[in-house]
Amino acid sequence: MxxxxxxxxxxxxxxxxxxxxxxxxxxxxxxxxxxxxxxxxxxxNTQNFNMCGYAAPKLNKVRVGIIGLGMRGPGAVQRLSYIEGVDIKGLCDLRPNQVEKSLQLLNGTPHKPKLYSGDDEAWKKMVDQEDLDLVYICTPWEWHTPMAIYAMEAGKHVAVEVPAAKTLEECWQLVETSERTKKHCMMLENCCYDFFELMTLNMARQGFFGEIIHGEGAYIHNLVDLNFNKNGYEDMWRLKENANRNGNLYPMHGLGPICQIMDINRGDQMDYLSSISSGDFNMHDRAVELASTDPFFTPYRNDNFRGNMNTTIVKTKKGKSIMIQHDVSSPRPYSRIHLVSGSKAFARKWPEPKISTSHSYMDEPEMKKLEEQYTPEIVKKVGELAKKVGGHGGMDFIMDWRLIDCLRNGLPLDQDVYDAALWSAISPLSEQSVANRAQSMDIPDFTRGSWETNQPVILSLEGAGTTNVLLKE
Structure with a gap:
C-alpha cells in the first residue's frame, strides 16, 4: 500500500x-x-518483509548514540556503560547542560562520546556524522517516530522509549520503514523485563496456566504533582499530552507483558477494542488552583484534561480478552495490575504477587517453590547484577542487557516493530472509541497475517548470554 x-x-x-x-x-x-x-x-496491503524472528548480522561492538537526556536518558547512559561490547559514540540533547551532566556519568569509563546540542537539528547531525549501530531515543513522545524513522533510513537499529508512536499513521510508518530497511525498531518496554512478569511468562511457556483466557494490565501512577511541576518535564510536555486527549495514553507498561504471555502478534492477534473514560475530577481543578497564584498556569484552565480513569477492553481473534487501565491523576497506590487468568491457574502482581490453582492463593512456602522452579535463565544470569545497577528495580538493566546481547549474537529481539506499533496503536484507537461513546474500533493487524505463524517470545539463552556485565559483583 x-x-x-x-x-x-x-x-x-x-x-x-x-x-x-x-x-x-x-x-x-x-x-x-x-x-x-x-x-x-x-x-x-501485503507484508514487505517479516521482521518477527529476524536476526540481523552480528555486531561484536554495538556503537550507540543516545538522544534525549532529560528524565530517562541519563539512566540509559549509565546502564549501557556497564555492558560489554557497547561503545557510546554520541550524546545528544537540545540543552547543552543536560549533555554535560550525562557525560560526567561516563567518567572513569572508556567511553568518549561526541556531544551534540543547541538546536532542534542536533540529533540529525549525530545520526548523520557518527558511525552508529543503534540509536537510543528518550525524547518527548512527539519526536519518537520522526527520530526512529530517520535513524532507520540512515541504516541504524532503533530502540525508542514508549510510546513508539502517537497516531495510526505513525505506527504504519514505523512498520514499513523497519521492513524496508531491515533495521530493528524496538520499543523500550521495560516492564516486560520485571521479575514477576518474566516468571509468569516462563510459567505460561511451560503450560502452568493452561489456556490463557484473560489478562489485565494498567498504568496507575499519580503524576499530578510532577506534571504540574515547572521543573519536571521540559516545557511541561507531558502535561500537554494529557490535555485535550482523552483515552488510554500510556497502555504499554501493563499491556506489553500480557501480550507476550498471550502470544499477541505470535499466534493470536487483537481484533477490536472498546474504551471509556471517567470525567476529570483532578487535573482541571489543579490548573485553576495554581493559576490563582501563578499566571503561568492561566492558559491551562481552558484545557479539557483527560478523564481520571480510562478502561479499555480488547477482544482477540481467538476469543480471549484483555483489560487495560490508565489513571495518572488519582491518589491511588501505584499498580500495573499484571493479572493472568488461565484454565488451570491464576496470577496477579499488585498489590502483592499472588498465584492460585484453586479457590485460594498459595502460601509463602508454595510461592517460594514456584519461584525456584520458574525463574527464567535470564534472571539467573543477570538478575542480581541488575538490582545493583538499578533502573526501576533492575528491569531497565535486564532490558538493555538483553537488547545488546541479542544484537551482538545476531539473534531476533524479544520486541519487534509490530509490537511497538500495536501496543502504541491502543492510544489513538481508545481516543476514537471514547469520543464515540465506547464504539468498538477494529485494531489493525500490523503483521498483515504473519501472526498466525510467528513464533512466541521465549527468553532462552541458547546462542545468547555471552555478554558480560562490567560491574563488580
Whole structure:
C-alpha cells in the first residue's frame, strides 16, 4: 500500500467509526460505502518483509548514540556503560547542560562520546556524522517516530522509549520503514523485563496456566504533582499530552507483558477494542488552583484534561480478552495490575504477587517453590547484577542487557516493530472509541497475517548470554 492509499485507509477507518456512532440513515449508508473501499485498501496491503524472528548480522561492538537526556536518558547512559561490547559514540540533547551532566556519568569509563546540542537539528547531525549501530531515543513522545524513522533510513537499529508512536499513521510508518530497511525498531518496554512478569511468562511457556483466557494490565501512577511541576518535564510536555486527549495514553507498561504471555502478534492477534473514560475530577481543578497564584498556569484552565480513569477492553481473534487501565491523576497506590487468568491457574502482581490453582492463593512456602522452579535463565544470569545497577528495580538493566546481547549474537529481539506499533496503536484507537461513546474500533493487524505463524517470545539463552556485565559483583 503506498502512502496515498495509507492515508485514505486511515481516513476511512476514522470515518467508519464516526458514521456508526452517529446512528442516522445517511451516515449508515456512507459507512457501508466506506467499508467496501476500506476492505479494498486492506487487501492491497501485503507484508514487505517479516521482521518477527529476524536476526540481523552480528555486531561484536554495538556503537550507540543516545538522544534525549532529560528524565530517562541519563539512566540509559549509565546502564549501557556497564555492558560489554557497547561503545557510546554520541550524546545528544537540545540543552547543552543536560549533555554535560550525562557525560560526567561516563567518567572513569572508556567511553568518549561526541556531544551534540543547541538546536532542534542536533540529533540529525549525530545520526548523520557518527558511525552508529543503534540509536537510543528518550525524547518527548512527539519526536519518537520522526527520530526512529530517520535513524532507520540512515541504516541504524532503533530502540525508542514508549510510546513508539502517537497516531495510526505513525505506527504504519514505523512498520514499513523497519521492513524496508531491515533495521530493528524496538520499543523500550521495560516492564516486560520485571521479575514477576518474566516468571509468569516462563510459567505460561511451560503450560502452568493452561489456556490463557484473560489478562489485565494498567498504568496507575499519580503524576499530578510532577506534571504540574515547572521543573519536571521540559516545557511541561507531558502535561500537554494529557490535555485535550482523552483515552488510554500510556497502555504499554501493563499491556506489553500480557501480550507476550498471550502470544499477541505470535499466534493470536487483537481484533477490536472498546474504551471509556471517567470525567476529570483532578487535573482541571489543579490548573485553576495554581493559576490563582501563578499566571503561568492561566492558559491551562481552558484545557479539557483527560478523564481520571480510562478502561479499555480488547477482544482477540481467538476469543480471549484483555483489560487495560490508565489513571495518572488519582491518589491511588501505584499498580500495573499484571493479572493472568488461565484454565488451570491464576496470577496477579499488585498489590502483592499472588498465584492460585484453586479457590485460594498459595502460601509463602508454595510461592517460594514456584519461584525456584520458574525463574527464567535470564534472571539467573543477570538478575542480581541488575538490582545493583538499578533502573526501576533492575528491569531497565535486564532490558538493555538483553537488547545488546541479542544484537551482538545476531539473534531476533524479544520486541519487534509490530509490537511497538500495536501496543502504541491502543492510544489513538481508545481516543476514537471514547469520543464515540465506547464504539468498538477494529485494531489493525500490523503483521498483515504473519501472526498466525510467528513464533512466541521465549527468553532462552541458547546462542545468547555471552555478554558480560562490567560491574563488580
Amino acid at each position: 503506498n502512502f496515498k492509499d495509507r492515508r485514505s485507509f486511515l481516513k476511512l477507518s476514522s470515518l467508519a467509526g464516526i458514521s456508526l456512532a452517529s446512528g442516522n440513515a445517511l451516515a449508515f449508508k456512507e459507512s457501508n460505502s466506506d467499508k467496501k473501499k476500506l476492505e479494498s485498501l486492506i487487501h492491497q
